[in-house]
Amino acid sequence: MSVFKRRGFSFLVFFIFLIGAAFAEEAFLPGKEELSRTKGDGTAPFTVVIDPGHGGEDQGAVGTLGLTEKEITLRLSEMLKEFLSERLGAAVILTRTGDEFRSADERAAVANTNKADVFISIHADAGFDTKKNGIRVFHFDPEYYRKSNPAFLSDKEQKALFWDRVQYKFLNKSKNLAGSIYQSLDEQAISEKRWISKAALSILKTVKMPAVMVSIGYLSNTEEEIRLKDVVYLTKIAEGISIGLEQYKRGKEDKNNATPKS
């Protein structure tokens, strides 16, 4: 009888254990915190990875006069590299230096393995409306993390989507960086119109650092295409971006200096 009683008790314990285990599995799954592993030690030089959009067989947008996005993004990236090296003494790495195809993962890997402080992707726009023009700075859309995980995915499935959540930790910094660059371009009135936008950009989602995309103009607008062929105009854009980045870097340093070290 007491044997039965003991068995009954152990059954109960086992049963409770099973239920507990089921809930514990959910509770102890690694969450967002797992993604917040920090990089760099701060003593390394300020490293910027510039990503000239498209390349190789992927031409990107093409203007009516034949200017290709892959061509113009590389040209601007090279100019930007010079400005950043000179003005900021930054170590600058380009994700491609020639007319070669690179996948989004390869581009992100260049930035991640070099532990860059900042990632800037250079693109151009083109619209259905050929009158549309302007320059635009993008940061990653925070809504992406909510909307890309529809309700029918279980919590466990949502948490498993790790690899494309690495930008999550840098959403605010990326927004600030985009703000600095936008402000600089706006102050110097580069291009007729300036915008700052957020979007679920594939290239930014797997980058583990503050990251932005600058779309330097609309190739579908002939007037803008002509401007983009002009070296003086491109230099202005590159300088505008570099000033914005310099301001962002200074703001970051001021913040670091303001916090007392223990």
Place this chain on the structure above:
Amino acid sequence: MQHPRAKKKLANKKFRTFVLICFLLLVVVSYFYFFNTGTIKKESETPSVRSSALKGEDIKKVKLFFSSRDGEHLIPVTREIIAESNDVQERARRAMMELIDGPGESGVATLPDSTKIRGFYIDDKGLAYIDFSREIRENHPKGVWTEALTVYSIANTLIFNFPEIKSVRILIEGEEVEDLAGHIDVGKPLTEYISIVKFD
């Protein structure tokens, strides 16, 4: 010292209590389990109720999301669609064809007008698969912001007008794609995106 029979009675009583506890726990656990899956079931029941209520109607007003004239937002434009049947797949397909046709004077197109719809299917979870012909990619201007407008004009039009559709997966020539023009992530089901819309 207790009588053996009284002892047996006590043990029986304890066993009964144990069974009762187990049963209660089972009820609680299964309640939570079925409650969670039950909500999904409930949602998927609504379409049939809704579509039966609409039986007999072949004209429906839909809000199509085109680009605003300044090319900065999506704007809702009301159109009437005539569907041959009351089937949600048929109506949603019609709405998409109207979206491809373009907005006329009221805005700017978001898709190349040469794009064809190769297939359309809604699964039991409300995930709509829309399969476009290669023109959506080949004839797209390929700009970054333009691509964002294209992607969310499709997702918003489908989700906003058809409560049966919860999310949208874009296919090109029958294949699941990661992007349309190389920038915006469409590798996962898309849900509606309101912050790009300007309602007046």
